[in-house]
Amino acid sequence: MKTTRLGQLEVGQKGRIVRVGSDADSPDWVQRLMALGFLEGSVAEVVHQAPFGGDPVAVRVRGTLLALRRQEANAVEVVQYE
Amino acid sequence: MTQEWIALSIVALNLFWLLRRFYRGHLAEPLSQWFLKHGRIKWAMQVRQHRSVQSGCDQCKN
Amino acid sequence: MNETQSLQKVSAQKGSSQVRAKAPVLKTIALAGNPNCGKTALFNAITGGRAKVGNYPGVTVERKEGRVRTPSGVELRIVDLPGTYSLDAKTPDEIITRDVLFGVDERVEKSPDLLIAVADATQLERNLGLVLELRKLGRPIVLALNMMDIAEQRGLDLDLEVLSQELGVPIVPTVAPKQQGVSALLLAVEKKLDDEALAIPVAIFQSTPDEIRNRFSEVDRILNLATRKKSSPTVWTDRLDRIVLHPVWGSLILFCVFGLMFQTIFNWAEIPKEWIESQVQGLGQLVDQLMAPGPLKSLLTDGVISGVGSVIVFLPQISLLFLFILFLEDCGYMPRAAFLMDKWMGKVGLHGRAFIPLLSSFACAVPGIMATRTIENRRDRLTTILVAPLMTCSARLPVYSMLIAAFIPNREVIGPFRLQGLVMFGLYLAGIFAALGVAMLLRSTVFKGPKPMLLMELPTYKWPDAKSIALGLFERARLFVARAGTVILSISILLWFLSSYPRPPQGAVEPAISYSYAGKIGQGLEPLVKPIGFNWKIAVALIPSFAAREVMVGSLATVYAVGDQKEGATELLGDRLARDWSLATALSLLVWYILACQCLSTLAVTRRETNSWRWPAVMLIYMTTLAYLGSFVTYQLAMYLGWG
Numbered sequence: 001m002k003t004t005r006l007g008q009l010e011v012g013q014k015g016r017i018v019r020v021g022s023d024a025d026s027p028d029w030v031q032r033l034m035a036l037g038f039l040e041g042s043v044a045e046v047v048h049q050a051p052f053g054g055d056p057v058a059v060r061v062r063g064t065l066l067a068l069r070r071q072e073a074n075a076v077e078v079v080q081y082e
Numbered sequence: 083m084t085q086e087w088i089a090l091s092i093v094a095l096n097l098f099w100l101l102r103r104f105y106r107g108h109l110a111e112p113l114s115q116w117f118l119k120h121g122r123i124k125w126a127m128q129v130r131q132h133r134s135v136q137s138g139c140d141q142c143k144n
Numbered sequence: 145m146n147e148t149q150s151l152q153k154v155s156a157q158k159g160s161s162q163v164r165a166k167a168p169v170l171k172t173i174a175l176a177g178n179p180n181c182g183k184t185a186l187f188n189a190i191t192g193g194r195a196k197v198g199n200y201p202g203v204t205v206e207r208k209e210g211r212v213r214t215p216s217g218v219e220l221r222i223v224d225l226p227g228t229y230s231l232d233a234k235t236p237d238e239i240i241t242r243d244v245l246f247g248v249d250e251r252v253e254k255s256p257d258l259l260i261a262v263a264d265a266t267q268l269e270r271n272l273g274l275v276l277e278l279r280k281l282g283r284p285i286v287l288a289l290n291m292m293d294i295a296e297q298r299g300l301d302l303d304l305e306v307l308s309q310e311l312g313v314p315i316v317p318t319v320a321p322k323q324q325g326v327s328a329l330l331l332a333v334e335k336k337l338d339d340e341a342l343a344i345p346v347a348i349f350q351s352t353p354d355e356i357r358n359r360f361s362e363v364d365r366i367l368n369l370a371t372r373k374k375s376s377p378t379v380w381t382d383r384l385d386r387i388v389l390h391p392v393w394g395s396l397i398l399f400c401v402f403g404l405m406f407q408t409i410f411n412w413a414e415i416p417k418e419w420i421e422s423q424v425q426g427l428g429q430l431v432d433q434l435m436a437p438g439p440l441k442s443l444l445t446d447g448v449i450s451g452v453g454s455v456i457v458f459l460p461q462i463s464l465l466f467l468f469i470l471f472l473e474d475c476g477y478m479p480r481a482a483f484l485m486d487k488w489m490g491k492v493g494l495h496g497r498a499f500i501p502l503l504s505s506f507a508c509a510v511p512g513i514m515a516t517r518t519i520e521n522r523r524d525r526l527t528t529i530l531v532a533p534l535m536t537c538s539a540r541l542p543v544y545s546m547l548i549a550a551f552i553p554n555r556e557v558i559g560p561f562r563l564q565g566l567v568m569f570g571l572y573l574a575g576i577f578a579a580l581g582v583a584m585l586l587r588s589t590v591f592k593g594p595k596p597m598l599l600m601e602l603p604t605y606k607w608p609d610a611k612s613i614a615l616g617l618f619e620r621a622r623l624f625v626a627r628a629g630t631v632i633l634s635i636s637i638l639l640w641f642l643s644s645y646p647r648p649p650q651g652a653v654e655p656a657i658s659y660s661y662a663g664k665i666g667q668g669l670e671p672l673v674k675p676i677g678f679n680w681k682i683a684v685a686l687i688p689s690f691a692a693r694e695v696m697v698g699s700l701a702t703v704y705a706v707g708d709q710k711e712g713a714t715e716l717l718g719d720r721l722a723r724d725w726s727l728a729t730a731l732s733l734l735v736w737y738i739l740a741c742q743c744l745s746t747l748a749v750t751r752r753e754t755n756s757w758r759w760p761a762v763m764l765i766y767m768t769t770l771a772y773l774g775s776f777v778t779y780q781l782a783m784y785l786g787w788g
Binding site for chain 3: 085086088089090092093096097099100103108
């Protein structure tokens with residue numbers, strides 16, 4: 001299964017989270033993402049993006065709409081579907 | 083002269099009120115801390131009671 | 145009760161020191177929950193108080209305290225803690241909440257006896273995570289399931305009994321804005337307090353990734369058992385956002401929202417403003433007719449009525465400004481504005497979430513500065529604090545408004561937009577650009593650091609609660625009038641004295657005011673401000689306005705009223721100034737007002753939040769320098785263009 005990063009998804013695309021955080025990301029940041037609902041198995045959907053560049057994006061995960069930059073979202077590894 | 087007397091009394095009372103408000107709002111806290119630092123605990127406690135804790139700006143809600 | 149009262153007195157006197165209680169003391173209840181779960185609304189509903197309720201993250205940055213009486217008459221102390229997503233605290237305000245809950249915060253006299261966990265019923269998948277963490281603390285808990293009405297509207301059907309059983313805590317559904325469920329909640333609280341006689345030692349713990357995973361699996365498990373029917377997803381918010389966050393429409397909407405805000409402040413406020421003006425003038429004329437000439441009459445007309453009256457007329461405009469701000473905050477638009485602006489914020493190295501404290505500063509920089517507690521990085525926070533006062537605060541509005549009305553013609557420009565409204569908008573924009581510019585400078589020199597992260601919740605849109613907006617508006621208006629009646633009145637009286645005494649000697653040629661204290665001070669200062677186009681009267685009026693910028697209008701009114709020798713003249717300040725000043729001077733003063741630091745309260749809160757005298761000093765110095773430079777350039781440029 002091909003995995004991609006959440007930050008690479010386009011508006012309207014969803015992904016099932018397989019891993020939160022790579023070794024390059026600070027553990028604090030990873031934990032914060034997890035506490036907000038970015039967990040393995042949850043579905044994350046890119047719902048909106050900002051004008052003039054598409055960054056930041058608005059992602060819905062576990063019922064919450066969160067705004068974050070694409071670069072930050074890249075900490076989340078997903079399997080895209082649909 | 084009576085008009086002047088009344089007017090000047092108002093000014094004097096007003097000045098007193100203004101100074102007191104400034105003291106209570108902005109000076110009392112740092113002053114009590116200064117007293118604490120220099121060992122005058124009793125004075126620090128006294129001055130502490132004069133504090134009127136405003137959230138700062140009268141325009142805000144906190 | 146007597147003992148409790150005297151204990152309260154002692155604890156109030158001793159401030160935050162520990163109070164040892166022997167007899168029944170007030171029990172402390174703490175409200176904890178995610179940001180945006182309606183916690184503050186619930187707090188207000190319980191205490192009957194009127195704290196601000198906003199629909200964006202980071203509003204409650206200071207804990208609020210109140211008293212409540214349960215149905216059976218027991219008095220309780222209740223504390224509203226800043227919203228936090230998890231006890232794994234990162235930002236200063238989350239740390240406050242965590243410390244209070246763990247019991248290590250010395251600012252609370254004692255750690256809470258009971259927790260009311262507040263959860264948003266429409267977002268349980270996330271909210272319950274914190275509830276489980278709170279459960280681990282070991283304190284008695286009651287769960288308030290807030291926003292039940294919205295959840296039910298969306299079709300959510302929960303088996304509350306099962307939920308309560310699985311969680312192990314009593315649950316009370318509430319609808320905070322409508323005050324529903326409050327008595328039931330208080331009953332549950334009372335019952336729980338009676339049940340748990342001894343305080344169980346509180347467990348302090350750290351989060352680990354595994355622990356978080358387990359927590360949420362548990363949340364899912366519980367919800368699966370307790371949910372009879374899931375709520376349908378939030379359609380409206382997404383639909384609205386598609387327009388609001390649209391590349392073209394979104395930015396246009398942002399522009400229009402704020403542009404219209406200033407336009408209506410001029411238009412809609414005109415009639416009530418003119419009414420107040422005529423009342424003030426009428427009052428002045430009345431005093432003029434009833435009293436014999438003399439110092440007291442002068443004090444009343446030139447000092448009190450001129451001074452306070454010239455500020456009071458702006459009540460309609462200030463109210464409209466606050467109405468807009470409260471509405472925008474309450475409906476949930478603000479994070480969207482921050483979302484749209486993040487690109488620019490990022491370019492100058494600012495936190496995307498810093499936009500929200502900066503937006504708060506549109507009303508007043510003080511809560512804006514306090515709201516920076518949601519920013520974890522010290523450098524980002526300091527940068528935001530230092531530039532917050534540049535965001536045009538409501539105290540500048542009277543000065544802007546008066547000068548624009550007096551010096552800018554009311555020409556039509558495009559559609560409903562007239563020149564006056566546009567200039568006002570422009571002034572606000574100038575403040576924003578100044579803030580961004582200084583931030584960029586700071587971030588590339590003194591506060592160099594990595595580009596801060598953005599991680600911000602976009603709450604669902606909601607219809608603003610008319611009642612809470614009305615209450616908030618009334619409170620602001622009341623505060624405005626109170627300030628006019630106290631500080632401004634006070635300064636006006638003082639200024640009257642300084643401008644009227646000492647009296648001119650016999651046979652004096654120049655206007656009386658030149659011989660007064662104020663006149664002398666002004667003449668002394670005049671060479672300093674001549675390059676920026678200010679006359680000595682402006683210089684004199686500037687002095688008190690350094691403490692509070694809105695005083696300027698009243699001070700100018702008083703100084704000019706005393707200076708104008710004609711008795712019984714009750715001319716409006718704006719007209720008087722239009723006669724006396726050049727356009728260049730007016731523009732220079734406007735620019736000064738955009739940039740100058742004229743608020744003692746801002747300096748005070750900066751000192752409190754940064755715990756040092758250094759940063760308020762820096763703020764004062766850099767802003768004053770900036771203001772002088774800005775005024776200088778403006779004035780010289782305007783003179784060059786022939787507007788002198």
